[in-house]
Amino acid sequence: METITIKTSTHDYDVSIGKGLRFQLKTFIPNTHSHVYIISDSNVAPLYLDDVINHLSSTYKVSYTIVPAGEGSKNSRLYFDVMTELIDSGLDRHGLIIALGGGMIGDLAGFVAATYMRGVDFLQMPTTILAHDSSVGGKVAINHPAGKNLIGAFYPPVAVVYDVDTLHTIPFTEIRSGYAEIAKHSMIHHPPFWNTIQSVQLGEQLNDEALMRDLLQGIRVKANIVELDEKESNIRQFLNFGHTLGHALEAELGYGVLTHGEAVAIGMLFALEVSEKTFQVDLPRTAFFQWLERNNYPLSLPKITTQTLINRMKRDKKSKNDTVTMVLLEELGKPVMVDMDEPRLSQWLDEFMRKMVIR
Amino acid sequence: METITIKTSTHDYDVSIGKGLRFQLKTFIPNTHSHVYIISDSNVAPLYLDDVINHLSSTYKVSYTIVPAGEGSKNSRLYFDVMTELIDSGLDRHGLIIALGGGMIGDLAGFVAATYMRGVDFLQMPTTILAHDSSVGGKVAINHPAGKNLIGAFYPPVAVVYDVDTLHTIPFTEIRSGYAEIAKHSMIHHPPFWNTIQSVQLGEQLNDEALMRDLLQGIRVKANIVELDEKESNIRQFLNFGHTLGHALEAELGYGVLTHGEAVAIGMLFALEVSEKTFQVDLPRTAFFQWLERNNYPLSLPKITTQTLINRMKRDKKSKNDTVTMVLLEELGKPVMVDMDEPRLSQWLDEFMRKMVIR
Numbered sequence: 001m002e003t004i005t006i007k008t009s010t011h012d013y014d015v016s017i018g019k020g021l022r023f024q025l026k027t028f029i030p031n032t033h034s035h036v037y038i039i040s041d042s043n044v045a046p047l048y049l050d051d052v053i054n055h056l057s058s059t060y061k062v063s064y065t066i067v068p069a070g071e072g073s074k075n076s077r078l079y080f081d082v083m084t085e086l087i088d089s090g091l092d093r094h095g096l097i098i099a100l101g102g103g104m105i106g107d108l109a110g111f112v113a114a115t116y117m118r119g120v121d122f123l124q125m126p127t128t129i130l131a132h133d134s135s136v137g138g139k140v141a142i143n144h145p146a147g148k149n150l151i152g153a154f155y156p157p158v159a160v161v162y163d164v165d166t167l168h169t170i171p172f173t174e175i176r177s178g179y180a181e182i183a184k185h186s187m188i189h190h191p192p193f194w195n196t197i198q199s200v201q202l203g204e205q206l207n208d209e210a211l212m213r214d215l216l217q218g219i220r221v222k223a224n225i226v227e228l229d230e231k232e233s234n235i236r237q238f239l240n241f242g243h244t245l246g247h248a249l250e251a252e253l254g255y256g257v258l259t260h261g262e263a264v265a266i267g268m269l270f271a272l273e274v275s276e277k278t279f280q281v282d283l284p285r286t287a288f289f290q291w292l293e294r295n296n297y298p299l300s301l302p303k304i305t306t307q308t309l310i311n312r313m314k315r316d317k318k319s320k321n322d323t324v325t326m327v328l329l330e331e332l333g334k335p336v337m338v339d340m341d342e343p344r345l346s347q348w349l350d351e352f353m354r355k356m357v358i359r
Numbered sequence: 360m361e362t363i364t365i366k367t368s369t370h371d372y373d374v375s376i377g378k379g380l381r382f383q384l385k386t387f388i389p390n391t392h393s394h395v396y397i398i399s400d401s402n403v404a405p406l407y408l409d410d411v412i413n414h415l416s417s418t419y420k421v422s423y424t425i426v427p428a429g430e431g432s433k434n435s436r437l438y439f440d441v442m443t444e445l446i447d448s449g450l451d452r453h454g455l456i457i458a459l460g461g462g463m464i465g466d467l468a469g470f471v472a473a474t475y476m477r478g479v480d481f482l483q484m485p486t487t488i489l490a491h492d493s494s495v496g497g498k499v500a501i502n503h504p505a506g507k508n509l510i511g512a513f514y515p516p517v518a519v520v521y522d523v524d525t526l527h528t529i530p531f532t533e534i535r536s537g538y539a540e541i542a543k544h545s546m547i548h549h550p551p552f553w554n555t556i557q558s559v560q561l562g563e564q565l566n567d568e569a570l571m572r573d574l575l576q577g578i579r580v581k582a583n584i585v586e587l588d589e590k591e592s593n594i595r596q597f598l599n600f601g602h603t604l605g606h607a608l609e610a611e612l613g614y615g616v617l618t619h620g621e622a623v624a625i626g627m628l629f630a631l632e633v634s635e636k637t638f639q640v641d642l643p644r645t646a647f648f649q650w651l652e653r654n655n656y657p658l659s660l661p662k663i664t665t666q667t668l669i670n671r672m673k674r675d676k677k678s679k680n681d682t683v684t685m686v687l688l689e690e691l692g693k694p695v696m697v698d699m700d701e702p703r704l705s706q707w708l709d710e711f712m713r714k715m716v717i718r
Contacts, residue, residue: 009369090681115512154478317451
């Protein structure tokens with residue numbers, strides 16, 4: 001088992017990564033809790049919920065709810081329904097909420113925990129690679145029809161327990177989605193990490209050792225940044241590399257057409273292109289494109305007008321006063337925030353989308 | 360103008376109290392903001408919204424929304440609608456939300472501010488006496504059909520600007536409601552403050568000097584307590600004196616039948632009676648009852664079964680493991696938390712309710 005400690009303004013917490021941790025979960029729960037409420041989804045619950053309940057129920061009162069899998073469950077109605085179930089279960093302010101699932105469950109359960117009776121403890125049990133990103137840093141949220149994560153809070157968990165066994169059951173599209181964020185962490189950090197990722201072939205060949213190595217390194221990059229800027233006043237925004245267009249694509253296509261990581265991968269491709277044009281530098285744009293192709297990332301898009309995407313990008317939380325702000329790379333490992341000139345952005349996005357649509 | 364500084368775990372903020380402060384509002388707004396969004400209600404907006412907009416609009420982009428007056432607006436649907444209006448107005452993470460109104464507006468706008476794009480700054484402009492309580496301490500929330508304030512957060516404002524001019528337009532029932540919380544602050548603090556309050560006659564005779572004196576003293580009591588226990592782990596619960604039964608009555612009768620303070624006043628009467636029986640002490644129970652009568656507080660209740668109220672009291676956020684926990688007074692100014700024995704509580708509540716119903 002490997003452990004990384006994350007510092008926040010309110011408390012420190014450990015991210016523990018290892019095999020079979022779901023059978024050791026009790027050791028990560030402070031004994032001040034007596035009632036544990038598990039929130040999981042319809043994909044993950046059939047696989048691991050029984051393991052967790054069986055392990056915990058000799059020590060705790062255990063309640064649970066299962067929400068439909070998919071980003072669509074991060075909506076205000078379901079959020080409110082879960083609140084009602086928590087109340088009906090008798091969970092009080094001293095209860096613990098466990099998020100058993102991927103990033104969607106972490107975001108939803110985390111926002112529920114942040115706002116149930118003004119905040120109860122929560123523990124994350126990520127079951128996807130992508131959740132290595134979302135489970136660190138305390139961001140929790142639900143979506144609004146106008147955009148992703150527009151309703152949320154900063155609310156760090158009390159612990160993250162990452163059982164790598166649970167990563168073997170995720171579909172290939174989720175492996176791709178998770179590795180896109182790992183690739184992002186590698187590019188905004190330092191070149192050696194990208195070199196490692198570049199040689200990773202996703203799929204059957206991916207073994208536990210390589211997976212744990214990449215997850216740990218990804219979490220370290222993220223932890224370094226969020227510890228310096230928990231509330232995203234400045235450098236934390238670097239983590240949004242690839243997300244400005246990524247979020248716009250996700251929202252425009254409807255959540256679930258592309259996975260989050262697949263959308264971000266396309267966003268990174270665009271951000272690399274814009275970076276090269278803006279700073280007249282060579283970046284591993286082609287190498288990244290080839291890595292995406294080799295690993296079967298979806299790289300063709302339906303036709304969407306440039307203006308539609310730009311309007312979406314303006315509503316991004318980074319943007320200020322109706323200007324699109326993007327994270328670009330001055331060089332590999334050196335991210336920077338840039339307020340984009342709209343006509344130029346529009347032209348570059350137009351060119352980019354034409355390439356992606358005709359493929 | 361008088362100022363009290365409140366310390367919180369994230370930042371300090373000032374509560375400023377004085378006449379005509381709505382015309383000096385700019386001096387309380389940090390110049391990092393460019394877009395200000397005012398949330399007010401249908402009672403307060405016709406009286407003061409224009410003053411505030413006229414004062415601010417030369418310096419800031421100003422948007423606003425007006426919600427129906429009354430506790431009923433603290434619901435999840437309206438919360439979500441306000442979120443949509445904020446997005447439509449173009450407010451970004453650097454915006455400022457101003458809560459112009461009483462406790463309901465402070466709670467709703469505060470919870471909106473706490474969760475809009477994971478948190479934007481907000482400033483409270485309380486326009487009721489009751490809001491001297493709710494505007495200090497950072498508690499924000501909306502209601503759930505199962506109970507008050509079950510969905511919320513701890514989210515302190517950046518400033519509280521209390522224009523006492525705005526207190527002259529509130530109806531008498533709201534003056535009573537506010538003074539019930541002032542009376543509560545006096546009883547959990549030290550005897551001299553209760554002696555002052557005891558001699559206050561509400562209504563026309565209440566002048567600005569007496570009002571500011573009592574507001575300041577009430578805020579000081581509250582500030583002392585919340586600074587020591589921001590997240591309500593221990594002594595902050597003393598502020599719930601009278602609230603266990605008070606909340607149950609409010610919820611059972613439907614919000615709006617009794618004002619919050621009127622319900623708390625009845626709750627305090629019961630808490631005083633239970634305190635006397637539990638600790639065999641003499642408390643100013645009769646004096647408080649007479650003060651309530653003299654100031655025309657509603658003291659007759661419709662018939663409600665004791666069990667119904669006890670079930671509500673068990674769902675109170677202070678309660679743990681299905682036991683009703685009440686704040687009692689060992690003596691005047693010495694509050695203490697007590698886990699109640701249910702059969703005894705039930706008998707005392709039965710006797711109490713019989714007195715209140717037959718009046």
